Amino acid sequence: MRKMLLAAFSRVLQGPAAATAAAAGRTASRVMVASSRNYADFASEATFEVKKCDLHRLEEGPSTTAVMTRDEGLHYYKMMQTIRRMELKSDQLYKQKIIRGFCHLYDGQEACCVGIEAAIKPTDHLITAYRAHGFTYTRGVPVREILAELTGRKGGCAKGKGGSMHMYTKNFYGGNGIVGAQVPLGAGIALACKYFGRNEICLALYGDGAANQGQIFETYNMAALWKLPCIFICENNRYGMGTSVERAAASTDYYKRGDYIPGLRVDGMDILCVREAVKFAAEHCRSGKGPIVMELQTYRYHGHSMSDPGISYRTREEIQEVRSKSDPITMLKDRMVNNNLASVEELKEIDVAVRKEIEEAAQFATTDPEPPLEELGHHIYYNEPPFEVRGPNQWIRYKSVN
Numbered sequence: 001m002r003k004m005l006l007a008a009f010s011r012v013l014q015g016p017a018a019a020t021a022a023a024a025g026r027t028a029s030r031v032m033v034a035s036s037r038n039y040a041d042f043a044s045e046a047t048f049e050v051k052k053c054d055l056h057r058l059e060e061g062p063s064t065t066a067v068m069t070r071d072e073g074l075h076y077y078k079m080m081q082t083i084r085r086m087e088l089k090s091d092q093l094y095k096q097k098i099i100r101g102f103c104h105l106y107d108g109q110e111a112c113c114v115g116i117e118a119a120i121k122p123t124d125h126l127i128t129a130y131r132a133h134g135f136t137y138t139r140g141v142p143v144r145e146i147l148a149e150l151t152g153r154k155g156g157c158a159k160g161k162g163g164s165m166h167m168y169t170k171n172f173y174g175g176n177g178i179v180g181a182q183v184p185l186g187a188g189i190a191l192a193c194k195y196f197g198r199n200e201i202c203l204a205l206y207g208d209g210a211a212n213q214g215q216i217f218e219t220y221n222m223a224a225l226w227k228l229p230c231i232f233i234c235e236n237n238r239y240g241m242g243t244s245v246e247r248a249a250a251s252t253d254y255y256k257r258g259d260y261i262p263g264l265r266v267d268g269m270d271i272l273c274v275r276e277a278v279k280f281a282a283e284h285c286r287s288g289k290g291p292i293v294m295e296l297q298t299y300r301y302h303g304h305s306m307s308d309p310g311i312s313y314r315t316r317e318e319i320q321e322v323r324s325k326s327d328p329i330t331m332l333k334d335r336m337v338n339n340n341l342a343s344v345e346e347l348k349e350i351d352v353a354v355r356k357e358i359e360e361a362a363q364f365a366t367t368d369p370e371p372p373l374e375e376l377g378h379h380i381y382y383n384e385p386p387f388e389v390r391g392p393n394q395w396i397r398y399k400s401v402n
Contacts, residue, residue: 045069046339050273056256056263056293062280066272070341073332076118076271077342078350080110080329083134085358086143087302090133090150090164094306098366099150102177103164106134108301111328112235113138115274116203120282123171125193127186128205130165131235131300132175135205139172143357147365155368159379180206180213183232187219190230190291201229201285203278209240211254220258220291227290231281232258234293235268237300242313255295262289268296269326299326374398 045067053061068076087107093099106113113134116126128135136146141157149156150164157167167175173189176182186204193200206216211234223230234254238245245252255263262284266277274296281292299322303310311319336342377389377398389400 041340042070042342043340046335046341048272048335048339050270050276051267053267053273053277054255054265056253056258056265057260058262058264061264062266062276066276068272068335068341070336072118073336073341074346074350076114077329077332077336077347078354079114079117079138080271080332081351081354082143082357083107083110083113083137084329085354086137086146086361087133089147089358089362091302091306093147093151093362093365099164100152101163102130103150103306104131104304105300105302105306106131108322108328109235109237109268109298110134111271111274111332112268112296112298115271116233116278118271118275119278120201120203123198124200124282125171125173125186125189125202126205127173127182127189127202128175129179129182129207129210130175130177131207132165132167135172136167136169136175139169141167141169141172142361144361144364147361148368151365151368152370153365153368154371155364159375160371161379180210180216182206183210183213183216184219186232187223187228187230190223190228191226193229194226199286201231201282203231203233205233205235207240208234208236208238208245208252208254209248211236211257212249217257220261220293223291224258224261227288229285229288230291231278231285232261232291232293234295235298236295237298239300239304239314241304242308244313253295255293258291258293261291261293263293263295265295265297268298269328269331271328271332375401378402 048066048068050064050066052064055061084107087105090099090103091105094103117138126135126139133146136157137143145155145157146167149158149160149162149167152160152163154160156162157169162168162175165175165177173185174182183204183206186202190202193202210216220232236245236254240248255265264277264281267273277294281294284292301319301323333347336347337344378401380389380400386399386401389398
């Protein structure tokens with residue numbers, strides 16, 4: 001008793017600062033103990049049920065169970081959160097008139113591009129339409145190069161000359177501005193894969209609006225005739241430019257559009273469902289069975305482009321309902337937390353790191369210099385000696401240099 005009284009008397013003499021420090025030390029130690037306990041007790045993997053895919057001309061489809069490891073889950077979460085934040089930053093920069101021209105945002109559809117990349121090889125090929133920022137990132141382009149391309153700077157992935165719709169990197173062929181035109185190009189890439197005998201496939205992506213283009217049906221025909229290793233993927237986000245799919249298409253079963261080509265309809269808001277379906281489709285193509293058509297049912301939160309407010313043909317309540325019930329990032333987060341693959345605190349740390357990365361990338365994208373006018377004619381052709389190119393002024397000639 002005497003020792004306890006002396007200790008209390010000593011704390012009184014030392015004042016409130018010492019008491020506060022002692023309390024902080026106890027709190028820190030409890031946090032350290034809790035953190036070490038939580039991190040040590042995480043499961044290494046978990047098995048999940050995923051929605052069964054609708055099938056066309058297939059006797060069996062992808063697995064309805066998916067195994068996800070803790071490391072995979074953390075990787076998917078960071079990728080999707082990065083794309084989400086990158087698109088929100090792009091929206092902000094556009095409204096500040098730092099990004100100009102066309103700009104089509106991908107937020108809401110993150111499970112599609114991240115799920116696809118998780119199911120294919122880096123040596124496989126991918127070509128998509130103008131809503132390309134997410135695929136540019138999953139194919140390996142850093143955020144700072146994407147944002148710098150959006151702002152037209154030298155440090156952009158296309159030297160600041162392509163902008164939102166024209167981004168490229170190894171085995172990624174854009175970003176194409178003409179509606180549906182990337183699909184026959186994708187079949188051509190698949191033809192090259194087959195011609196050279198490589199164990200590679202090509203994924204050609206397009207939207208529900210482009211699905212009504214005649215060139216897509218011509219491409220289906222040739223791909224089926226030649227058994228090309230091509231996955232045709234329709235990202236059905238339910239709305240084209242200003243109208244719903246029901247008002248634009250007599251049949252909205254896009255996975256059946258190939259007729260004689262097998263098809264899958266997939267929950268595009270579930271990253272694991274997308275991953276398993278693309279694994280199945282990739283194996284189908286690699287085995288020499290020819291092309292396959294996939295429809296990813298997804299949703300875009302923004303309008304079709306920045307000139308489209310996105311609420312003249314749908315309600316704010318509808319968008320909010322999708323966000324609350326089917327958001328791909330929230331769905332993955334809940335799965336990981338509920339199956340002891342991660343803690344809420346750990347995922348919040350990822351969120352903080354992602355926000356920091358995006359802000360640093362935006363700083364680079366707004367301070368990096370623009371390409372000089374004399375480089376206007378550069379990079380038109382690949383692997384060619386320099387030659388003169390006619391510019392916008394007939395009296396001025398530019399050099400085309402790699």
